Amino acid sequence: MEQPTDQPDINAIVHGDSQEFSKLVDQYKHLVFTIAVRTLKNREEAEEVAQDTFIKVYKSLKNFKGDAKLSSWIYRIAYNTCLDRIKKHKKELGNISVDEVSGNQVADMKNALDGMVQKEKSDLIKACIAQLSPVDAALLTLFYFEERNLNEMAKTLNLAPNTAKVKLFRARTRLGVILKEQMEPETIKSYGNG
Numbered sequence: 001m002e003q004p005t006d007q008p009d010i011n012a013i014v015h016g017d018s019q020e021f022s023k024l025v026d027q028y029k030h031l032v033f034t035i036a037v038r039t040l041k042n043r044e045e046a047e048e049v050a051q052d053t054f055i056k057v058y059k060s061l062k063n064f065k066g067d068a069k070l071s072s073w074i075y076r077i078a079y080n081t082c083l084d085r086i087k088k089h090k091k092e093l094g095n096i097s098v099d100e101v102s103g104n105q106v107a108d109m110k111n112a113l114d115g116m117v118q119k120e121k122s123d124l125i126k127a128c129i130a131q132l133s134p135v136d137a138a139l140l141t142l143f144y145f146e147e148r149n150l151n152e153m154a155k156t157l158n159l160a161p162n163t164a165k166v167k168l169f170r171a172r173t174r175l176g177v178i179l180k181e182q183m184e185p186e187t188i189k190s191y192g193n194g
Contacts, residue, residue: 007070014062025054031071031146032078038126038141039082039134049085053078072156075146079138079157086134128178136171143168 008024009017032053036046056077064073125144129137138157142148148156154164 010061010064010070013058021058024057028071028074029054031075034145035075035078035138035141036082038129038137039079040085041130045085049078049081052085053081056081068155069152072148072152075142076156076158079134082134124182125175125179128175128182131178132171132174135167136174139164139168139171140175 008027009020012020013024029050032050033046036049036053037043040046040049053074057074060077064070129140132140135157139153142153142156150161150164150168153159153168154161157164159167
């Protein structure tokens with residue numbers, strides 16, 4: 001398997017090259033930390049999970065076959081490490097019921113997301129994603145911030161493509177409800193001060 005020159009040399013890492021492993025960590029630390037923070041919603045735990053993820057990556061790299069992108073493979077390890085941490089601590093995560101969402105809210109959410117490209121809107125979306133379940137947060141992070149397609153998301157999260165599509169739709173719907181709740185007070189406030 002040939003690799004681009006800017007990619008870490010996996011064979012060298014497998015044979016103990018710590019400089020190449022440092023290169024891998026530097027290249028993917030932001031990706032791993034981002035999914036950990038969004039999934040766990042706790043910075044300290046996210047830092048621990050990031051460390052655990054790279055330990056698992058190092059130990060498992062000899063099994064990496066290259067049939068997926070290295071970034072997708074690492075993301076999947078990070079995501080599964082987060083889920084293991086959640087199970088270990090038996091955290092309760094609240095979800096908004098799909099039954100609470102109307103068709104108009106879904107349409108409003110799509111229109112709202114289409115217009116949210118600026119940095120301040122991105123920050124609002126990230127804060128709202130942090131209120132969702134780990135699976136929803138992972139799907140939305142992959143879709144909006146990592147710009148993955150459905151097949152890549154399904155493979156990364158070990159889901160069937162149709163399951164990923166349904167879960168993404170539901171996650172976007174839940175995000176829309178949260179965004180609407182967050183934006184209405186800001187909109188009312190901005191019109192009130194005009």
